[in-house]
Amino acid sequence: GAGVSQSPRYKVAKRGQDVALRCDPISGHVSLFWYQQALGQGPEFLTYFQNEAQLDKSGLPSDRFFAERPEGSVSTLKIQRTQQEDSAVYLCASSLLGQGISEQYFGPGTRLTVT
Amino acid sequence: QKEVEQNSGPLSVPEGAIASLNCTYSDRVSQSFFWYRQYSGKSPELIMSIYSNGDKEDGRFTAQLNKASQYVSLLIRDSQPSDSATYLCAVTSPAIAGKSTFGDGTTLTVKP
Numbered sequence: 650g651a652g653v654s655q656s657p658r659y660k661v662a663k664r665g666q667d668v669a670l671r672c673d674p675i676s677g678h679v680s681l682f683w684y685q686q687a688l689g690q691g692p693e694f695l696t697y698f699q700n701e702a703q704l705d706k707s708g709l710p711s712d713r714f715f716a717e718r719p720e721g722s723v724s725t726l727k728i729q730r731t732q733q734e735d736s737a738v739y740l741c742a743s744s745l746l747g748q749g750i751s752e753q754y755f756g757p758g759t760r761l762t763v764t
Numbered sequence: 765q766k767e768v769e770q771n772s773g774p775l776s777v778p779e780g781a782i783a784s785l786n787c788t789y790s791d792r793v794s795q796s797f798f799w800y801r802q803y804s805g806k807s808p809e810l811i812m813s814i815y816s817n818g819d820k821e822d823g824r825f826t827a828q829l830n831k832a833s834q835y836v837s838l839l840i841r842d843s844q845p846s847d848s849a850t851y852l853c854a855v856t857s858p859a860i861a862g863k864s865t866f867g868d869g870t871t872l873t874v875k876p
Contacts, residue, residue, distance in 0.1 A: 682864070691768075691852050691866030692808065705863055740807055752798060753854075753864060755807040 651675065653756035655741050661762045662731045670726045670759045674743030681724050682753060683716055684740040692740055698724060699747045731763045767791060768855050770867035778875050783840040785870050787853030790834070796856040797829055799838045801849045802869065808852055812838065843874040 654673040662668050674681050680699055684692035685708075694708040700721040709716070713732075718724040728735055738760050742753040769788045777783045785799075796815055800808035812827040814820045814836065820827045826839040836855075840847055850869040857863075 684866075689868070691854075691868045694863045694865065697863060708863075738807075751796075752810050752813050754810060755800075758807045 653741055653743050653754055655739075655756040655759050657759060658757060659760050659762075661764060664731060664733060664763055666731050667727065667729045668731055668761065670728075670739050670741075670761070672724045672726070672741030672743075672756060674722065674724070674741070675745075675754060676722075678743035678745050678754075679747045680744040680751075680753075681718055682742045682744070683724070683726050684742065685710075686738045686740055686758070695726070695739075728761075731761075733763050736761055736763045766867070767865045768853055768867040770851075770853050770870050772868060773871040774873055775870055776873045776875060777843050779843060779845060781843050781874075783843045783847065783872055783874070785838040785840075785851050785853075785872065787836045787838075787855075787867055788834055789836070789853075789855045789865075791855065791857045791865075792831075792834060794831075794834075794855045794857045796864075797827070797836045798854040798856075798864070799825075799827060799836075800852040800854060800866075801847075802852055803849045811851075840872075843872075845874045845876050848873050 683695040686692045697705040698718040713729045715727045738758045741756045744753045799812040802808045814827040824841045828837045852869045853867040854864045
């Protein structure tokens, strides 16, 4: 079956530009997570949705970061006025159940480079 | 101190040997534990999940959990060069429901 998909796979943005990253979770999965991964480090939690509800956004690094999942399926992570420190791989994961108790399956990621 | 600690490695083992990867966590009430494999330039791939104390085996992989010691490990038997990757430990706590905390990973190299 289809796994988690993300688009675009690569994004180059000039500093100050806005970007939007898309995630299509596995069909029927209740939970959706966004992570940021820097080179040589593990994924860092950004935000978590259970269906359309954003239950935790404690990991979003600044108010320039915004995520939504309006119909409980596809999610978009938006970064406004990008900065060089935003350069990273952004990973989306989905999970069948809520509350983070079941396995998470990752998409291929979007590599964002801010120049 | 990070919430989830792993030796960064690199860990090098000969082909056919047992590779042992370790992870400690700080939140005593953590309830779900996962091991992911990540090849260079790729996203994490789930290998094992474990929820209760003891051992869980799946093919060449065995996960071991000791909640009293706040320790989880992954054993890879009959290591193959294709097992060369970074292995990530992830922990989920009910106190922060929905959020998994990852270690920075251990890099494993299996030499032919």
